[in-house]
Amino acid sequence: MTTWPHTLDRAGITNSALRDAYSAQRVLVARYARAEYTAVRLLLPAPLVPHVIAATAFMHHSDTLIDQGPLPQRLAALADWSTQTQAALADSPAHLDPLLAALRHTTLAHPQMRQYIDTYLKGGELEARWTSFTTEDDFQTYVGTYALPAFMIIASLITPPHEPEAFEAGCRTFxxxxxxxxxxxxxxxDLQSGRPGIPDQALADHGLTRDDLLKQSEPARVQSLIRHHAALIRRDxxxxxxxERLVQIPHRPFLRALVxxxxxxxxxxTSHGPKLLDSAPKAPLRRASLILLRAIGTRSTHRLSRSASRLQS
Known part of the structure; x- marks a missing residue:
């Protein structure tokens, strides 16, 4: 793994204040998204790493503002944050929050990201207001309005130049x-907070209601619902x-590992089964480590192949 100072050098981030700003985001991202952070550090080319970290930190901070407190507080926080973000990206304020300083520098280096930041912030109101999905169409709208733009802020950094539409369609599926x-x-x-993410129609298709889930009264039907939900996830x-076939070779191990x-x-x-009504499953740390180790091996093979090609040319 390239050291962090050298990673910043490779990304062309030489200003000491900016280096501090990116380093602060690195600490935060490593704390709350350890597996994804490790994948970014190990598998993406060093010049991209600080920018992916800055984008991830921005989304995490935005989500936290939108998701905490009563609705008026969340909407006010979103409006204020959107104003701060747009001002930081449009102008060159003398004093910037470290997160926005890093984000501003990243959007200057990768201007294609800006459109997704704008769309994501606009979609934040839907994220703040939703309490449930009645139908599958409601869920699909949520993904298109909020979740996909959020992911594309990062994914835009590796969008292939010749097939951007196909790449974004694949990102939506992911x-x-x-x-x-x-x-x-x-x-x-989510059940305890009154915001379950499984559409009411999907519950009804399995003979369930939200009240059944809260009472944990129908374990067999809950298991059937989980299997159905898992099948949709597995398909996508x-x-x-x-x-990974669409992106440039250096980015493929990362995308493969992400999936x-x-x-x-x-x-x-799925192994947790109906116990999901009580608690979240434990993170699959051992399997995640094996995935990352295999991906590192693949990346090393790609590097050796490129080196051999250069020697032969």
Whole structure:
């Protein structure tokens, strides 16, 4: 793994204040998204790593603002944060929050990211207001309005220049699976907060209501619901696995590992079964480590192949 100071050098981040700003985001991301952070550090080219970390930190901070407190507080926090973000990206303020300083520098280096930041912030109101999904169409709208733009902030950093539409379509499939998985893992917590992510129609199709889930009164039907939900996730992850064929070779091990990490989480969730109504499953740390080790081996093979090609040319 390239050292962090050298990673910043490779990304062209030489200003000491900016280096401190990116380093602060690195600490935060490593704390709350350890597996994903490790994958970024190990598998993406060093010049991209600080920018992915800055984008991830921005989304995490935004989500936290939107998700905490009563609705008026969340909407006010979103409006204030959107204003701060837009000002930071449009102008060059003398004093910037470290997170926004890093984000500003990243969008200057990768201007294609800006459109997704704008769309994501606009979609934040839907995230703040939703309490449940009545139908599958409601869930699909949520993904297209909020979850996909959030993911594309990062994914835009590796979007292939010749097939951007196909790549974004594949990203939508991936984030459909990932968002369903988030809602499945967080089912116990979401039920207690009154915001379950499984559509009411899906519950009804399995003879369930939200009250049944809260009372844990129908374990066989809950198991059937989990199997159905898992099948949808597995289908979309299988399709999303084709994403790596679209991107440049140095980015493929990361995308492959990202999909496989979701599959590992899904296996843990399905094994947890109806206990999901009580608690989230444990993170599959051993399987995640094996996925990352295999991906590192693949990346090393790609590097050796490129070196051999250069020697022969």
């Amino acid at each position: 984030i459909l699976a990932s968002q369903r998985l988030d809602f499945l893992e967080d089912l116990a917590e 992850l299988t399709t999303a696995a084709q994403l 496989q990490l979701q599959s590992a989480r899904l296996a843990a969730a």
